[in-house]
Amino acid sequence: MITIALSKGRIFEETTPLLAAAGIVPQDDPETSRKLILDTNHADVRLIIVRASDVPTYVQYGAADLGIAGKDVLHEHGGDGLYQPLDLQIAKCRMMVAVPQGFDYEGAVKQGARLRVATKYLQTAREHFAQKGVHVDLIKLYGSMELAPLVGLADAIVDLVSSGGTLKANNLVAVEEIMQISSRLVINQAALKLKHARIQPLLDTFASCLKV
Ligand code: PRP
Incomplete structure (x- = not known):
């Protein structure tokens, strides 16, 4: 059995054509079904639907063999135990610092002001601001x-x-x-060895889709 961890929404939608290229068709739509384990047209391939930020955890512990997660999520997670062979170039966006219109961000930075910054991405934000001093x-x-x-909870x-x-x-x-953010394929390192014969063709198909 191959288990693939995905999140609902943009990642699921943009992954569907890649799965289709590998001949894998989910039997349910996570937007309408409440099921968290989706069968596919292959008896030995199933999809699990998890929170985007949980995808690396499921793959790291081997509860999923493969997953698809944004660079934002992977950077926060740290990527331990994950093989990241492919940038799938899907679900693209950018991680940005943003402030209210009229707030002089550059001025505040130049003056060495201490800024309050609200974010879901503590690790990435900490690294970014530390680098900039x-x-x-x-x-x-x-x-x-x-x-x-x-x-008034934060400046930025x-x-x-x-x-x-x-x-x-x-x-x-x-x-x-x-x-810049896009979604990557992540693979459990032990699964890649143990289930190589099943996983490698999937990897090859995804890679060939990217070249088109
Ligand atoms: C994301 C992100 C922004 C929004 C940006 O939130 O956190 O709020 O999308 O998209 P836009 O530039 O096209 O407006 P999402 O809707 O994924 O919900 P989240 O807050 O749960 O992450």
Whole structure:
């Protein structure tokens, strides 16, 4: 049995064509089904639906053989025990620092001000600001980061930006790019050895889809 960990939403949608290229078709749609284990048209391949940030954990412990996770999530997790052979070039976005319109971010940084920054990505944010020599107090949030500067919880946020629509709707502007994000295939290292005959063809198919 091969178990593939995926999250609902953009990653699932953009992974479906890659799975189809490998002849794998899920038998349920996670948007409409409440099932967390989805059978496929192959008796020996199943998908599990987990929170995006939990994908590396399922693969690290071998509860899933493969997974697909964003660079944002993998960077936070650290990638221990995971083989990351392919950038699938899906679910692309950018991790940015954003502030309320009119907030002089560059000025505050130049003056050495201590900034309060709200984010889900503590590790990545800590590294970024340390590299820049910016003093920050990080506040961990689990979602709706854009709200934090609007109600005085933080001066700035670190969050993912895709269309920019959420920032715009909340009068925020992106002031710095931390990294470009796309989703990668991750594989449990033991599974890659033990189930090589089943996993390698999948890897080859995904890789060939990227070249087209
Ligand atoms: C993400 C991200 C932003 C938004 C950016 O949130 O955290 O809030 O999408 O997209 P945009 O630039 O196209 O507006 P998501 O909806 O995935 O929910 P989350 O807060 O649970 O991560």
